[in-house]
Amino acid sequence: MNGNKLFLDTNIILYLLNGDETLAELLNGKQIYISVITELELLAYKGITKKEEKVIHEFVS
Numbered sequence: 001m002n003g004n005k006l007f008l009d010t011n012i013i014l015y016l017l018n019g020d021e022t023l024a025e026l027l028n029g030k031q032i033y034i035s036v037i038t039e040l041e042l043l044a045y046k047g048i049t050k051k052e053e054k055v056i057h058e059f060v061s
Helices: 010-017 021-027 036-043 050-060
Strands: 005-007 031-033
Touching: 010 021, 010 036, 010 050, 036 050
Parallel strands: 005 031
Antiparallel strands: none
């Protein structure tokens, strides 16, 4: 992968979804990829709300 294609891990996605503006700027215009394992980790969080689940599904799609 080159500098325009990035593979994100769970922690980076959590920072991004929690509003990290610096990270959002760095990822702007990049193609991002996540693994199925990362998606499962995001959705398997104990105590996840329906709203949080919806945000994750929107991010993944």
